[in-house]
Amino acid sequence: MAKKDQYKNRIELVQGTLDMLILQTLQWGPQHGYGIVQALHTQSGEVLKVETGSLYPALHRLERQGWVRSEWKRTESNQRARYYQITAAGKKQLVSDHDRWQQVVKAIAAVMQVQTSGGE
């Protein structure tokens, strides 16, 4: 009960979208939290800036669900960091998340289309 209100994602990403984005980012190889933030930032054309308060809970939630696993490794600059890696189950989840997301996008697009054409 308390969990829901504990933290509101300030970018207001659609529920579940952050998970999908993280999994997508991890497709290209293991990455640490900071790396994921940077990657999403760059890849979104510097639009998306994921809050740490959303990112880390999401990462741990994904790990608990078995979609990613983590290990401590050294970075190139010899910094110890926790790397997250997508699992087979995570890949499956990504595919299904992606499908669903596409459907949602299509559906929303369809609605918006109707509205715009109706307006003319």
Place this chain on the structure above:
Amino acid sequence: MRIRRKRVKEIDEEIATHIAMATADRIARGESPQRAHQGAVNEFGNPLLVRETTWRMWGGEWWEHVVQDLRYAWRQMQRSSSFTLTVIVTLAVGIGAAMAMFTVVERVLLNSLPYENGGHLVAVEESGRKGDFPNVRWLDIQQWRFKARSFEEIGFYTRASGRPFLEGDSGAQQVTQQFVSSNLFQALGVRPALGQGFSNSEGQTFANGSNDNSVVLSDSVWRESFGARQDILGSVVRISGQPYTVVGVMPRSFAFPFPATKPQVWTAVALKESDSTRTSQSPTYQVIARLKREVKLSTAQAEMNAIQTDVAKQYTDRYLRDLVDSVKVQSYDDSLIQPEVRRALLSLFTASGLLWFIACVNVAGLLLTRGTVRQREVALRGALGASRMRIIQQLLLEGLMLSVGGSLLGLIFAVGLLKLFSHGLAMQLNVEGAMPGGKALIALLVLTMGSAIASALWPAVTSARVSIEPVLRQSAGQSSVSRSQYQTRSFLVILQIALSLVLLVSCGLLLRTIYALRHVPLGFRTDHIVVGSMAIPSYRFAGQNINKKLYEPLLEHARGLPGVESATLMTEVPLGRTYQMAFSFAAEGNSADAVKRRDFRAQFRAVGPDAQKVFGFKMLKGRFFNDGDIAGSQPVVVVNRAFVKQFSESDDPNKIMGQNLLSLDKGKPSIVIGVLDDTRQVSPADQSAPEIEVFLPQLVPGNFLYRASEGMAMDLAIRSSRDSSSLIPELRSLIAKTTPELADTNFTTMTQVVEDAYGSQQIMSRLLTVFGVSALLLCLSGIYGLLAQLVSQRTREIGVRVALGASRDQIFRLILSQAGRMMVVGTVAGLTLAWFTSHLVSGFLYGIATHDVMTMATVAVVLATGGLAAAWIPAKRAAAINPVEALRAE
């Protein structure tokens, strides 16, 4: 806990890494290290919040809080150990009482029978003009069996008379022997663990000849007498001298009838000629039947009533027919518990529940007080962001911990209480060695939770509702009690007073009952008498006169012991409840006179020489038996006053003197030579019943009374100036020398026999005294606690009053009047409540009315005195307040 710490550490490290990386990036972009770090930290947000939300993803934070709260509660408990102790002891009193009573109730009322689907078993009795008769003639059972469709199986049984002894591999042991129909075990749905049991050949499921000399042993007999020999099947064992072939051993838990008081054996009923008659001489059996799965009790009852109409018609003797004209089918489970015992147990259980509730209310009061003391702490937690729910949860957990403590101590109390009253429970409520078991522990768990909720919920909610700001603004240690809170607490005290009164009034009524019972003239002396109840192994004396062989030498030896004044024997000492014999006239016919004679029942006792010397029975008329009455002389009997009254319908003993009431032998009528004054025979509360006594030396082998009077049970009664504790061991060794079976003889004193005969009132009055006194103490501590708190919190106000000229007397009275008001309201409410609840115990009262004003007044006075005493100390303290100090102590 360790997992949690590790995880948190990892998250912290992850956060540190994140910030370090961001800092490094910023430095690479050309920021100064210090600004870079600051920027990274700012960008990151609130690390504590991130850590908390991230960690929460793993679940279990609820548990984490519980653990935190428990630790906190533990520290709180340690910090205020005297408060903790008070609460725990208070709860333990309530929980202990409730636990003990639950254990007893569970043992008696909730016990499941060791049979297959015990709920389908019913006891079938005949009833008629003179009430229910559990004893049914074989012909009737046979009819039921052929006609009734409600039952899967109808079995029957009867207890072998006397005291059977089974000769085992090493000596004889006393057993209970039941003659059972060969289908009885089938009806119970239990198969022997060893062997086949009785054979049910030729589709004849009733008793038949092929089983006549077979015996089924109980597990305990098999183990104790035969060392659990596997080859026991087929061997011949002797029961009271008769040979039987072992055909089975029952499973360990099995007992029938349930519960077993002695090791049990079962032999098959051997039907005789007389079984196919319907006369007053026909043998009778108790009937147990198994209902078909889908048949309801009421259906079976209706069917049996219809059948019984036909069955009763077959009685040619109208007198007997009127006694059996209907049938009562009741659950076998219910038939095992006497209604009086059930009511006594339920009353006691209710009383213990009440005590438990009083204890909870008391603790609720204590926790409320504590809530005021801890207002600041709670407010501070609230100010630091603890939610109201969290605070309630934490306070409830504290309550739970306290009640766990209370439960543990309560369990000890319960065991102690059960130990303390084990004799009374066994004697008066047939509860042998009850100790908390599995079900009781579940009940303990429920009690623990219940106590926590009942005592801590309200205080917790009240505390959590406190508004934060005003409390924090107050100076430390000066938390105030709001008017409404004081009212709440006085309400709790009043509730305790009222409920305690309910307990105390029932306790008072029973104490008065016991007092009245103790002053009932018993009609005989009870002091300085030692009683030994012997089970007579008469098979050892077959063909001999047991009088000459056993009793006369025994008495002679007993008289020879130092300090013994006189010694006698009787089939049963008064109030003994060991071996009761009944006398009735052998009358026939249905004339009014004959019916009167046939209805006549008297207690029968065979007594030995010197019985009058030992017990001091008083004669109203004529003489008691004396040395002149011997085997060959004129047979004589003695009757009591009640006998005269009922027999001759007058108080004049002369009407019965010299009459012939029974014959010891054909052609040898005995005459009445004396009339005894009445004595209490079964219970001090029961009026004397008619009684007739014969003289042991006059009974010789061959007399029809000989076997029943001399060969089954005999009480040895010794009057001695010596202390029973030194005499009993000497008697025991003396008696064991006569014949080894008598070594198990149960010795007690006549005083104890009387004590045990007071019945359930005795145990009820004692337990209710314990409960009532506990309730009273709790209640007084409640009054004291509230006033003490009041005084300490109103120190300043009182100081001001004194400074303004109030006299010490006025202050003293002010505080006492607070107590007085609570007590008046509580007493009025309590007495009103007690007026209604005393009906619960009305069935147990003797010599006192249910609404006895004296008892109620006494109880109210006791409570008022105690209450004033409890208020005295705080009132004195208030009166002693020094205004200067009180005002300075800001």
